[in-house]
Amino acid sequence: MDAGRFAALADAYGGALHRWPPAEQAAAVLFAETEQGRAILQRAGRLDAMLDRHRVEVPSAALHRAVVARAATEVRQERRRRFWWLGFGLAGVGLAGAVAGLALVTVVNPDIQSDHYVMDANATSFGDAGPEQTEEDL
Amino acid sequence: MGADPDEELVRRIGAGDPAAVQAMVARKLPRILALAARMLGDAAEAEDVAQETFVRIWRHASGWRRGHARFDTWIHRVALNLCYDRLRRRREWTTDELPEVADEAPLPDAIPGDEERRVNQALQRIAPRQREAIVLVYYQELSNIEAAGAMQVSVDALESLLARGRRALQAMLAGDGDD
Numbered sequence: 177m178d179a180g181r182f183a184a185l186a187d188a189y190g191g192a193l194h195r196w197p198p199a200e201q202a203a204a205v206l207f208a209e210t211e212q213g214r215a216i217l218q219r220a221g222r223l224d225a226m227l228d229r230h231r232v233e234v235p236s237a238a239l240h241r242a243v244v245a246r247a248a249t250e251v252r253q254e255r256r257r258r259f260w261w262l263g264f265g266l267a268g269v270g271l272a273g274a275v276a277g278l279a280l281v282t283v284v285n286p287d288i289q290s291d292h293y294v295m296d297a298n299a300t301s302f303g304d305a306g307p308e309q310t311e312e313d314l
Numbered sequence: 315m316g317a318d319p320d321e322e323l324v325r326r327i328g329a330g331d332p333a334a335v336q337a338m339v340a341r342k343l344p345r346i347l348a349l350a351a352r353m354l355g356d357a358a359e360a361e362d363v364a365q366e367t368f369v370r371i372w373r374h375a376s377g378w379r380r381g382h383a384r385f386d387t388w389i390h391r392v393a394l395n396l397c398y399d400r401l402r403r404r405r406e407w408t409t410d411e412l413p414e415v416a417d418e419a420p421l422p423d424a425i426p427g428d429e430e431r432r433v434n435q436a437l438q439r440i441a442p443r444q445r446e447a448i449v450l451v452y453y454q455e456l457s458n459i460e461a462a463g464a465m466q467v468s469v470d471a472l473e474s475l476l477a478r479g480r481r482a483l484q485a486m487l488a489g490d491g492d493d
Contacts, residue, residue: 197458
Protein backbone atom coordinates (compact mmCIF):
# COMPACT_ATOMS: atom_id res chain seq x y z
CA MET A 177 0.00 0.00 0.00
CA ASP A 178 1.35 3.41 -0.91
CA ALA A 179 0.97 6.67 1.00
CA GLY A 180 -1.71 7.96 -1.36
CA ARG A 181 -4.04 5.01 -0.81
CA PHE A 182 -3.33 5.01 2.92
CA ALA A 183 -4.25 8.71 3.17
CA ALA A 184 -7.38 8.19 1.07
CA LEU A 185 -8.56 5.42 3.37
CA ALA A 186 -7.85 7.54 6.46
CA ASP A 187 -9.80 10.42 4.90
CA ALA A 188 -12.78 8.12 4.40
CA TYR A 189 -12.73 5.73 7.35
CA GLY A 190 -10.86 7.69 10.01
CA GLY A 191 -7.90 6.78 12.16
CA ALA A 192 -9.07 3.42 13.55
CA LEU A 193 -7.98 0.60 11.28
CA HIS A 194 -10.77 -1.75 12.39
CA ARG A 195 -13.21 0.42 10.39
CA TRP A 196 -11.13 0.15 7.22
CA PRO A 197 -12.02 -2.32 4.43
CA PRO A 198 -11.08 -5.81 5.67
CA ALA A 199 -9.25 -6.62 2.45
CA GLU A 200 -6.84 -3.70 2.99
CA GLN A 201 -6.31 -3.89 6.73
CA ALA A 202 -3.25 -6.16 6.65
CA ALA A 203 -1.36 -3.85 4.29
CA ALA A 204 -2.57 -0.82 6.23
CA VAL A 205 -1.20 -2.19 9.50
CA LEU A 206 2.26 -2.42 7.93
CA PHE A 207 2.11 1.12 6.52
CA ALA A 208 0.76 2.47 9.81
CA GLU A 209 4.10 1.67 11.42
CA THR A 210 5.92 4.14 9.16
CA GLU A 211 6.43 7.76 10.17
CA GLN A 212 4.19 8.92 7.33
CA GLY A 213 1.52 6.42 8.30
CA ARG A 214 1.55 7.54 11.93
CA ALA A 215 1.16 11.20 10.92
CA ILE A 216 -1.81 10.40 8.68
CA LEU A 217 -3.54 8.38 11.38
CA GLN A 218 -2.89 11.05 13.99
CA ARG A 219 -4.54 13.70 11.82
CA ALA A 220 -7.56 11.46 11.15
CA GLY A 221 -7.73 10.58 14.83
CA ARG A 222 -8.29 14.21 15.81
CA LEU A 223 -11.63 14.26 13.99
CA ASP A 224 -12.48 10.84 15.41
CA ALA A 225 -11.97 12.19 18.91
CA MET A 226 -14.46 14.97 18.20
CA LEU A 227 -16.98 12.57 16.66
CA ASP A 228 -16.69 10.32 19.71
CA ARG A 229 -18.08 13.13 21.85
CA HIS A 230 -21.43 12.65 20.20
CA ARG A 231 -23.30 10.15 22.31
CA VAL A 232 -26.91 9.04 22.06
CA GLU A 233 -29.20 8.02 24.87
CA VAL A 234 -29.88 4.37 25.52
CA PRO A 235 -33.49 3.37 24.85
CA SER A 236 -35.80 4.10 27.76
CA ALA A 237 -37.69 1.30 29.48
CA ALA A 238 -40.94 2.83 28.21
CA LEU A 239 -39.75 2.69 24.59
CA HIS A 240 -38.56 -0.89 25.04
CA ARG A 241 -41.97 -1.89 26.46
CA ALA A 242 -43.87 -0.11 23.67
CA VAL A 243 -41.84 -1.85 20.96
CA VAL A 244 -42.30 -5.29 22.54
CA ALA A 245 -46.03 -4.73 23.14
CA ARG A 246 -46.59 -4.01 19.45
CA ALA A 247 -44.87 -7.22 18.40
CA ALA A 248 -47.54 -9.64 19.58
CA THR A 249 -50.31 -7.90 17.62
CA GLU A 250 -48.31 -7.33 14.45
CA VAL A 251 -46.82 -10.83 14.22
CA ARG A 252 -50.25 -12.44 14.86
CA GLN A 253 -51.98 -10.26 12.25
CA GLU A 254 -49.27 -10.91 9.69
CA ARG A 255 -49.46 -14.67 10.23
CA ARG A 256 -53.24 -14.51 9.82
CA ARG A 257 -52.84 -12.48 6.62
CA ARG A 258 -50.35 -14.99 5.27
CA PHE A 259 -52.68 -17.86 6.20
CA TRP A 260 -55.57 -16.31 4.25
CA TRP A 261 -53.39 -15.56 1.28
CA LEU A 262 -52.20 -19.17 1.35
CA GLY A 263 -55.84 -20.29 1.39
CA PHE A 264 -56.67 -18.06 -1.56
CA GLY A 265 -53.60 -19.36 -3.33
CA LEU A 266 -54.58 -22.99 -2.85
CA ALA A 267 -58.13 -22.27 -3.97
CA GLY A 268 -56.73 -20.54 -7.05
CA VAL A 269 -54.48 -23.49 -7.82
CA GLY A 270 -57.45 -25.85 -7.44
CA LEU A 271 -59.60 -23.76 -9.75
CA ALA A 272 -56.83 -23.49 -12.30
CA GLY A 273 -56.39 -27.28 -12.15
CA ALA A 274 -60.08 -27.84 -12.79
CA VAL A 275 -60.08 -25.49 -15.78
CA ALA A 276 -56.94 -27.08 -17.17
CA GLY A 277 -58.42 -30.57 -16.74
CA LEU A 278 -61.59 -29.61 -18.53
CA ALA A 279 -59.59 -28.10 -21.37
CA LEU A 280 -57.48 -31.26 -21.63
CA VAL A 281 -60.53 -33.51 -21.82
CA THR A 282 -62.00 -31.29 -24.54
CA VAL A 283 -58.85 -31.48 -26.65
CA VAL A 284 -58.02 -35.16 -26.19
CA ASN A 285 -61.53 -36.57 -26.34
CA PRO A 286 -63.72 -34.27 -28.44
CA ASP A 287 -67.47 -35.06 -28.88
CA ILE A 288 -68.13 -37.80 -31.49
CA GLN A 289 -70.16 -36.44 -34.38
CA SER A 290 -73.59 -38.18 -34.75
CA ASP A 291 -73.95 -40.37 -37.80
CA HIS A 292 -76.97 -38.82 -39.42
CA TYR A 293 -76.85 -41.22 -42.35
CA VAL A 294 -77.85 -44.40 -40.46
CA MET A 295 -80.50 -42.84 -38.29
CA ASP A 296 -83.18 -43.00 -40.99
CA ALA A 297 -85.64 -45.68 -39.87
CA ASN A 298 -86.54 -46.63 -43.46
CA ALA A 299 -83.04 -47.13 -44.60
CA THR A 300 -81.50 -50.55 -45.05
CA SER A 301 -78.08 -51.69 -45.96
CA PHE A 302 -79.28 -52.20 -49.47
CA GLY A 303 -81.26 -48.99 -49.63
CA ASP A 304 -78.97 -47.35 -52.14
CA ALA A 305 -77.68 -50.47 -53.88
CA GLY A 306 -79.00 -49.40 -57.26
CA PRO A 307 -82.14 -48.77 -59.29
CA GLU A 308 -84.98 -51.29 -58.82
CA GLN A 309 -85.57 -53.75 -61.69
CA THR A 310 -89.07 -53.90 -63.23
CA GLU A 311 -90.83 -56.84 -64.95
CA GLU A 312 -90.32 -55.07 -68.27
CA ASP A 313 -86.60 -55.19 -67.79
CA LEU A 314 -86.62 -58.96 -67.49
CA MET B 315 -21.50 -14.04 2.21
CA GLY B 316 -21.29 -15.59 5.67
CA ALA B 317 -24.09 -16.79 7.92
CA ASP B 318 -26.54 -14.15 9.08
CA PRO B 319 -26.39 -13.98 12.90
CA ASP B 320 -29.98 -12.70 13.06
CA GLU B 321 -31.61 -15.25 10.78
CA GLU B 322 -32.56 -17.79 13.46
CA LEU B 323 -33.94 -15.06 15.72
CA VAL B 324 -36.11 -13.71 12.91
CA ARG B 325 -37.44 -17.20 12.20
CA ARG B 326 -38.40 -17.64 15.85
CA ILE B 327 -40.17 -14.27 15.89
CA GLY B 328 -42.13 -15.32 12.82
CA ALA B 329 -43.16 -18.47 14.69
CA GLY B 330 -44.50 -16.31 17.54
CA ASP B 331 -41.75 -16.85 20.14
CA PRO B 332 -41.98 -14.04 22.79
CA ALA B 333 -38.42 -14.67 24.01
CA ALA B 334 -37.12 -14.04 20.50
CA VAL B 335 -39.02 -10.74 20.39
CA GLN B 336 -37.34 -9.65 23.62
CA ALA B 337 -33.94 -10.71 22.33
CA MET B 338 -34.41 -8.84 19.05
CA VAL B 339 -35.45 -5.64 20.82
CA ALA B 340 -32.48 -5.87 23.20
CA ARG B 341 -30.11 -6.49 20.27
CA LYS B 342 -31.38 -3.96 17.72
CA LEU B 343 -33.27 -1.17 19.47
CA PRO B 344 -30.14 0.66 20.72
CA ARG B 345 -28.59 0.50 17.23
CA ILE B 346 -31.69 1.70 15.41
CA LEU B 347 -32.33 4.46 17.95
CA ALA B 348 -28.73 5.67 17.64
CA LEU B 349 -28.92 5.61 13.84
CA ALA B 350 -32.13 7.66 13.80
CA ALA B 351 -30.92 10.08 16.49
CA ARG B 352 -27.80 10.90 14.50
CA MET B 353 -29.62 11.13 11.19
CA LEU B 354 -32.38 13.35 12.55
CA GLY B 355 -30.71 15.14 15.47
CA ASP B 356 -33.94 14.83 17.43
CA ALA B 357 -34.50 12.30 20.20
CA ALA B 358 -38.31 12.23 20.00
CA GLU B 359 -38.36 11.74 16.23
CA ALA B 360 -35.68 9.07 16.58
CA GLU B 361 -37.93 7.14 18.98
CA ASP B 362 -40.79 7.32 16.47
CA VAL B 363 -38.53 6.02 13.71
CA ALA B 364 -37.29 3.19 15.95
CA GLN B 365 -40.87 2.14 16.72
CA GLU B 366 -41.89 2.25 13.06
CA THR B 367 -38.82 0.23 12.09
CA PHE B 368 -39.77 -2.49 14.55
CA VAL B 369 -43.35 -2.58 13.29
CA ARG B 370 -41.90 -3.45 9.89
CA ILE B 371 -39.65 -6.09 11.46
CA TRP B 372 -42.64 -7.74 13.16
CA ARG B 373 -44.68 -7.64 9.95
CA HIS B 374 -41.96 -9.19 7.82
CA ALA B 375 -40.62 -11.73 10.32
CA SER B 376 -42.90 -14.61 9.33
CA GLY B 377 -42.05 -14.17 5.65
CA TRP B 378 -38.39 -13.20 6.00
CA ARG B 379 -36.14 -14.84 3.44
CA ARG B 380 -32.54 -13.83 3.16
CA GLY B 381 -31.85 -12.27 -0.21
CA HIS B 382 -28.70 -10.38 -1.03
CA ALA B 383 -28.61 -8.44 2.24
CA ARG B 384 -28.20 -9.49 5.85
CA PHE B 385 -31.07 -8.77 8.20
CA ASP B 386 -29.09 -6.01 9.98
CA THR B 387 -28.41 -4.28 6.67
CA TRP B 388 -32.09 -4.53 5.76
CA ILE B 389 -33.29 -2.91 8.99
CA HIS B 390 -30.73 -0.14 8.56
CA ARG B 391 -32.20 0.52 5.11
CA VAL B 392 -35.74 0.53 6.54
CA ALA B 393 -34.77 2.96 9.31
CA LEU B 394 -32.91 5.23 6.87
CA ASN B 395 -35.92 5.39 4.57
CA LEU B 396 -38.08 6.42 7.51
CA CYS B 397 -35.50 9.07 8.45
CA TYR B 398 -35.50 10.48 4.92
CA ASP B 399 -39.31 10.63 4.95
CA ARG B 400 -39.09 12.79 8.05
CA LEU B 401 -36.26 14.96 6.72
CA ARG B 402 -38.27 15.71 3.61
CA ARG B 403 -41.42 16.46 5.61
CA ARG B 404 -39.62 18.51 8.22
CA ARG B 405 -37.75 20.74 5.86
CA GLU B 406 -40.59 21.02 3.36
CA TRP B 407 -38.40 20.33 0.38
CA THR B 408 -39.77 21.84 -2.78
CA THR B 409 -38.41 18.90 -4.71
CA ASP B 410 -37.87 15.28 -3.79
CA GLU B 411 -34.10 15.79 -3.73
CA LEU B 412 -32.18 16.43 -0.55
CA PRO B 413 -29.22 18.83 -0.80
CA GLU B 414 -25.85 17.38 -1.76
CA VAL B 415 -23.79 20.38 -0.69
CA ALA B 416 -22.89 20.85 2.93
CA ASP B 417 -22.84 24.19 4.76
CA GLU B 418 -19.20 24.08 5.85
CA ALA B 419 -18.92 27.42 7.67
CA PRO B 420 -17.01 26.89 10.93
CA LEU B 421 -19.18 26.61 14.03
CA PRO B 422 -18.55 28.95 16.99
CA ASP B 423 -15.91 27.72 19.42
CA ALA B 424 -17.23 25.24 21.92
CA ILE B 425 -17.75 26.25 25.50
CA PRO B 426 -16.67 23.60 28.02
CA GLY B 427 -19.21 20.79 28.24
CA ASP B 428 -20.88 21.83 25.00
CA GLU B 429 -18.82 19.74 22.59
CA GLU B 430 -21.52 17.14 22.09
CA ARG B 431 -24.12 19.71 20.99
CA ARG B 432 -21.55 21.21 18.63
CA VAL B 433 -20.82 17.85 17.00
CA ASN B 434 -24.55 17.25 16.65
CA GLN B 435 -24.95 20.63 14.94
CA ALA B 436 -22.10 19.82 12.57
CA LEU B 437 -23.57 16.42 11.72
CA GLN B 438 -26.93 18.03 10.93
CA ARG B 439 -25.28 20.62 8.68
CA ILE B 440 -23.50 18.25 6.32
CA ALA B 441 -25.33 16.81 3.32
CA PRO B 442 -27.70 13.98 4.35
CA ARG B 443 -25.99 11.38 2.15
CA GLN B 444 -22.60 12.25 3.67
CA ARG B 445 -24.12 12.08 7.14
CA GLU B 446 -25.69 8.72 6.29
CA ALA B 447 -22.33 7.33 5.16
CA ILE B 448 -20.54 8.54 8.31
CA VAL B 449 -23.28 7.28 10.62
CA LEU B 450 -23.28 3.83 9.01
CA VAL B 451 -19.51 3.35 8.87
CA TYR B 452 -18.23 5.36 11.82
CA TYR B 453 -20.99 5.08 14.43
CA GLN B 454 -22.85 1.90 13.41
CA GLU B 455 -19.59 0.22 12.39
CA LEU B 456 -21.00 -1.45 9.31
CA SER B 457 -18.36 -2.77 6.94
CA ASN B 458 -17.78 -0.82 3.74
CA ILE B 459 -19.67 -3.45 1.75
CA GLU B 460 -22.62 -3.52 4.16
CA ALA B 461 -22.82 0.28 4.27
CA ALA B 462 -22.62 0.55 0.50
CA GLY B 463 -25.37 -2.09 0.27
CA ALA B 464 -27.59 -0.24 2.74
CA MET B 465 -27.05 3.00 0.81
CA GLN B 466 -27.42 1.25 -2.55
CA VAL B 467 -24.20 2.78 -3.90
CA SER B 468 -20.82 1.38 -4.93
CA VAL B 469 -17.97 1.15 -2.42
CA ASP B 470 -16.13 3.86 -4.36
CA ALA B 471 -19.14 6.16 -4.05
CA LEU B 472 -19.36 5.37 -0.34
CA GLU B 473 -15.69 6.30 0.16
CA SER B 474 -16.23 9.55 -1.69
CA LEU B 475 -19.22 10.44 0.51
CA LEU B 476 -17.25 9.53 3.64
CA ALA B 477 -14.24 11.61 2.67
CA ARG B 478 -16.31 14.65 1.69
CA GLY B 479 -18.38 14.37 4.85
CA ARG B 480 -15.35 14.11 7.12
CA ARG B 481 -13.67 17.06 5.39
CA ALA B 482 -16.83 19.14 5.94
CA LEU B 483 -16.99 18.12 9.60
CA GLN B 484 -13.31 18.91 10.04
CA ALA B 485 -13.84 22.36 8.55
CA MET B 486 -16.81 23.08 10.83
CA LEU B 487 -15.44 21.65 14.04
CA ALA B 488 -11.78 22.50 13.83
CA GLY B 489 -11.67 25.09 11.08
CA ASP B 490 -8.83 23.24 9.40
CA GLY B 491 -10.53 21.24 6.69
CA ASP B 492 -7.79 21.99 4.22
CA ASP B 493 -5.02 20.11 5.96
